[in-house]
Amino acid sequence: MAGLIPQGFIDDLLNRTDIVEVVGARVKLKKAGKNWMACCPFHNEKTPSFSVSPDKQFYYCFGCGAGGNALGFIMDHDNLEFPEAVEELAKKAGVDVPREESGGRRKPRQPTDSPLYPLLAAAAEYYRLALRNHPKRQAAVDYLKKRGLTGEIARDFGLGFAPPGWDNLGKHLGGDDLQQKAMLDAGLLVENAESGKRYDRFRDRVIFPIRDSRGRVIAFGGRVLGDDKPKYLNSPETPVFHKGQELYGLFEARKHNRDLEEILVVEGYMDVIALAQQGIRNAVATLGTATSEEHIKRLFRIVPSILFCFDGDQAGRSAAWRALESALPVLKDGFRVRFLFLPEGEDPDTLVRAEGADAFQARFVQQAQPLAEYFFQQLMIEADPATLEGKAHLATLAAPLIEKIPGNNLRLLMRQRLSELTGLGNDALSQLAPAAPPQDAPPMDYGDYAYAHTEEAPVQQQWTPRREGKGGRDGKGWKKDFNGKGGGERIPRQPPVKVETPVLAALRSLLHHPTLAQAVQDARDLAEESDQYAQLLVALVEALQKKPGQSTLALIARWHGTEQGRLLRALAEKEWLIAGDNLEQQFFDTITRLAASQRDRSLEQLLRKARQSELSSEDKDRLRELLSRPAGSVT
Numbered sequence: 001m002a003g004l005i006p007q008g009f010i011d012d013l014l015n016r017t018d019i020v021e022v023v024g025a026r027v028k029l030k031k032a033g034k035n036w037m038a039c040c041p042f043h044n045e046k047t048p049s050f051s052v053s054p055d056k057q058f059y060y061c062f063g064c065g066a067g068g069n070a071l072g073f074i075m076d077h078d079n080l081e082f083p084e085a086v087e088e089l090a091k092k093a094g095v096d097v098p099r100e101e102s103g104g105r106r107k108p109r110q111p112t113d114s115p116l117y118p119l120l121a122a123a124a125e126y127y128r129l130a131l132r133n134h135p136k137r138q139a140a141v142d143y144l145k146k147r148g149l150t151g152e153i154a155r156d157f158g159l160g161f162a163p164p165g166w167d168n169l170g171k172h173l174g175g176d177d178l179q180q181k182a183m184l185d186a187g188l189l190v191e192n193a194e195s196g197k198r199y200d201r202f203r204d205r206v207i208f209p210i211r212d213s214r215g216r217v218i219a220f221g222g223r224v225l226g227d228d229k230p231k232y233l234n235s236p237e238t239p240v241f242h243k244g245q246e247l248y249g250l251f252e253a254r255k256h257n258r259d260l261e262e263i264l265v266v267e268g269y270m271d272v273i274a275l276a277q278q279g280i281r282n283a284v285a286t287l288g289t290a291t292s293e294e295h296i297k298r299l300f301r302i303v304p305s306i307l308f309c310f311d312g313d314q315a316g317r318s319a320a321w322r323a324l325e326s327a328l329p330v331l332k333d334g335f336r337v338r339f340l341f342l343p344e345g346e347d348p349d350t351l352v353r354a355e356g357a358d359a360f361q362a363r364f365v366q367q368a369q370p371l372a373e374y375f376f377q378q379l380m381i382e383a384d385p386a387t388l389e390g391k392a393h394l395a396t397l398a399a400p401l402i403e404k405i406p407g408n409n410l411r412l413l414m415r416q417r418l419s420e421l422t423g424l425g426n427d428a429l430s431q432l433a434p435a436a437p438p439q440d441a442p443p444m445d446y447g448d449y450a451y452a453h454t455e456e457a458p459v460q461q462q463w464t465p466r467r468e469g470k471g472g473r474d475g476k477g478w479k480k481d482f483n484g485k486g487g488g489e490r491i492p493r494q495p496p497v498k499v500e501t502p503v504l505a506a507l508r509s510l511l512h513h514p515t516l517a518q519a520v521q522d523a524r525d526l527a528e529e530s531d532q533y534a535q536l537l538v539a540l541v542e543a544l545q546k547k548p549g550q551s552t553l554a555l556i557a558r559w560h561g562t563e564q565g566r567l568l569r570a571l572a573e574k575e576w577l578i579a580g581d582n583l584e585q586q587f588f589d590t591i592t593r594l595a596a597s598q599r600d601r602s603l604e605q606l607l608r609k610a611r612q613s614e615l616s617s618e619d620k621d622r623l624r625e626l627l628s629r630p631a632g633s634v635t
Contacts, residue, residue, distance in 0.1 A: 005086055009098055010071075011547075011554040013086065016093045019057045019070040019553075026077055041077055042066045044259065057553040058572065068569060069553040079213045079254065079302055116186045116240050119173070120217040123188055126172050127160025127207040127220075134163050139225045140206050147270060148353050153277045157252060160207035162222060166199040187219065187235035202233065208269045210234075210241070210287065211251040218246070221269055221287070232268070234288050244292050247284040247299070248272055254302065256281040262305040264364075265291065266348050267319070271309075274349035278357040283309075283348070291323040296337075297330050305336045307368060309348055312341040321378060324371060325401070333407035337371040340364060372414055375401075376421070391422040399429045503533040506590040508571040510540055511552050516587050517544035534594055536564050 020036055023029060029036040029052060040050035040061040049063040060067035066076065074085040083097075090097045131137055131154070140161040144154060153159075162169070170189055173179065180198060183189040189198045205222030212218045219235035235241055249272040253260065256276075264283040266272060275283040286295060291308070299306050308323050310316035320339050327337045340363055342351055352360045369377070376398070383394035398418050405411040415429060422429075510516055520541050544550060552572050559565035606619055 004099065005083060006098055007557075010086060010557050011550065013089055013093060013095070014057070014070065014554050014557055015551060016095075017057075017070045017089050018054070019059060019073065020052055020054050022070045022089070022092075023052050023059055023073055040064060040066065041258075056572065057551065069556065071557065072569075076301065079298075084214070114240055115182055116238065117216050117218075119179075119182055119186050119188070120219070120240075122173060123169060123186075123220070124158055124160065124207075124209045124217045126169060127162055127202075127209075128158060129160075130163055130168075131159060131161035131207075134161060136163050137161050139204075143206060143223075143225060147274065147349070149273060149277055153273060156256075156276070157249075157273055158209040158211075158217075159273075160209070162200065162202035162205045162207050164204035164226075166203065169200045169202070170198060185238060187238050187241070201235070204228065205233065208248070208273075210246060210248055212240075212246065213251060213254075215251050215255070216240075219287075221248070223269070232288070243287045243289050245294050245298070246287055247295060248287055249276075249284040250298075250302075252276070253282050253284060260303050262307055263299050263303050265295075265299075265306060265308045265323070267310065267316075268347070268349075271348040275352055275360075278352045278360070280352070280357055280361065290319065291326050293326045293329060296323075296327050300330060300332075300335050304334060305338070307338045307340060307364060309340045309342065311347055312344045316341060317378075320374070324375060327371065328401060328404040329406065331371070331405050331407055331410060333409045335407070338364075338368040339371070339374045340368040372410070372417065375414070376417060380421075385421045391424075394418070395422045395424050395429060501533070502586075502590040502593065503537055504571065506587050507533065507537055507540065507568070509584075509587040510537070510544070511555065511568060511572045513584070513587075514544050514550060514552070514555070515548075516584065517541045518548060519588070520545075520591055532564075536567070537594075540568075 020029065023038075024036070027038045027041050027050070029038045030048070031037075032051075034053075034055065036052040036054070037048040038050045038052070039045050039048050040063055042061060043064040043066075045063050050059065050061045050066075052059045057069055058067065059069075059073055068076070070089060071082070071085050074080055074088050075082060078085070078088065080088060087097055131140055144159065149159075170180070170183065173183060173188075175183075180189065184191055184198065188201060190201050191198045202220060202222040204225050206225065208221040208223070209217045210219040210221060219238065219241040221235075222233045224231050224233070234243065237243060247265075248269055250263075253263065260282055262282060264275070264280070266275070266283050266285050268285055272283045272285050275281075284299075286292075296306065306327070308320055310320045320341070324337070324339070331337065342348070342363075346354075348360070379394055379397050383397055384390035385394050395418065399415075402411060402414045402418060405414065415426065418429060419425060517540070540555065543555065556565055556568045556572060559568060606615070609615060609619065
């Protein structure tokens with residue numbers, strides 16, 4: 001497993017990076033005052049609402065709410081994980097990314113510069129040329145033609161041919177024992193445990209290269225042409241290939257259309273390719289594994305809608321239910337999941353060739369079931385709500401699953417539906433699933449912030465819609481459909497945004513004016529353990545005191561990918577509408593109040609302890625210190 005990237009390196013890398021240059025390399029920007037504007041790359045729009053601030057080194061879209069720093073943009077736009085995004089920025093800056101283990105020891109970079117990548121690329125080229133030139137290629141060519149594939153599709157997906165024989169690829173790539181060892185690590189060769197002999201993993205098969213999000217070959221799938229078993233064979237797990245995370249065809253789908261609205265998940269390589277042959281270029285497939293939560297998280301970073309397409313037999317319905325269970329914990333409001341079941345004995349490959357693309361796509365509209373409908377339909381097969389016993393069993397089955405859903409609106413609506421079916425109220429259902437659902441954020445909804453509440457600027461509501469498809473919600477609160485058009489159902493506006501608490505206001509002040517931290521003394525005396533906001537304020541103050549002069553983006557990068565990071569980003573993305581003097585006074589007023597409260601709590605605890613038993617010398621020193629310190633003395 002790759003080691004941690006040192007935080008100091010990330011700070012330095014962000015300081016070296018100009019977000020305008022990063023975004024401008026991918027999106028056409030136009031100067032607008034001190035900022036740059038563009039049409040948002042994350043949703044369709046005609047009027048630019050995507051802003052890039054060189055001062056704050058942040059981007060923000062006022063249409064869909066997307067925002068972040070250079071790392072966040074690279075992750076969202078290029079569909080990269082955090083370490084890959086760091087690697088991308090480091091490559092641009094001309095520096096290597098250090099790694100360290102938990103003990104702090106440096107570890108070499110991996111696996112983004114792994115020697116396995118060029119080796120796998122060479123193997124893919126060998127297989128591709130073998131499909132064109134090898135004397136025994138005809139069986140593979142006939143098979144692909146029989147499946148209705150053209151040379152163009154074969155080229156787009158890099159299809160190839162592994163000739164019959166034990167060591168064709170091994171001889172072609174050749175090399176010393178070190179090269180052979182690398183081929184074993186890449187899954188290209190297999191070693192016999194008893195004899196030690198090495199031979200090609202893929203033999204007499206049509207080859208399907210598997211690419212990662214950057215288009216690099218990371219593994220292969222092979223479909224047998226003879227009678228060998230198994231019919232389909234995948235590469236094993238390797239340092240660059242993890243079956244539970246990758247999706248076949250995702251790179252090709254995104255390359256064909258950067259503005260995907262929905263992704264179709266099917267079961268096999270040939271389903272993906274046959275659909276692409278018919279012009280349906282948004283299909284992907286898992287790689288011999290069930291659809292995982294990681295798969296769905298990855299897809300929801302790209303599109304707001306997923307359509308699972310399964311065979312209509314029992315195996316297909318079992319796979320669909322597993323996919324549903326994986327989807328529940330990541331199903332936020334604004335995302336949707338649907339299920340389409342094909343006639344028994346058919347799969348996407350055979351059906352799309354038989355009826356054509358238009359008829360096949362018509363099934364998406366006419367037959368696909370929303371997740372909630374499929375959820376209750378399946379559970380009611382096992383638990384019949386027509387009887388009291390069935391109602392009780394249905395509630396027992398459904399309530400814990402519903403509570404996994406992070407989307408508040410969907411969870412509430414599904415709970416209401418369960419209540420209608422069983423006659424049980426919220427209190428009774430809550431007892432069946434006492435655990436609180438996972439939350440995207442701390443209790444305060446900081447994602448839909450307005451402006452600061454001051455005498456100069458009263459609270460105003462800034463509507464920042466979630467991704468409800470391309471268009472989100474329009475200005476009148478109507479949800480737009482997935483073509484960006486109006487006419488969807490009416491969705492009530494959220495209630496007016498709450499006034500920020502003093503601690504959140506102090507956090508925002510510190511992000512916009514980091515030098516304030518230098519005037520704070522004894523930061524650890526500001527917060528108790530249970531106050532997450534105050535604890536974050538303390539951490540921010542200490543980070544700035546240890547390393548003065550850090551930029552806003554460097555501070556936020558410390559908490560990237562966490563709830564704290566999302567809170568800090570949301571706070572930093574809004575400008576203060578308050579004079580500098582007032583802002584500073586408000587900050588120190590908050591610090592003083594926090595210190596006084598914490599001092600009172602500590603005093604109370606020590607005095608209570610003194611009444612019950614003898615204080616230790618350390619406790620006595622602490623008590624004398626607190627009694628002698630002026631209340632709120634922190635600056």
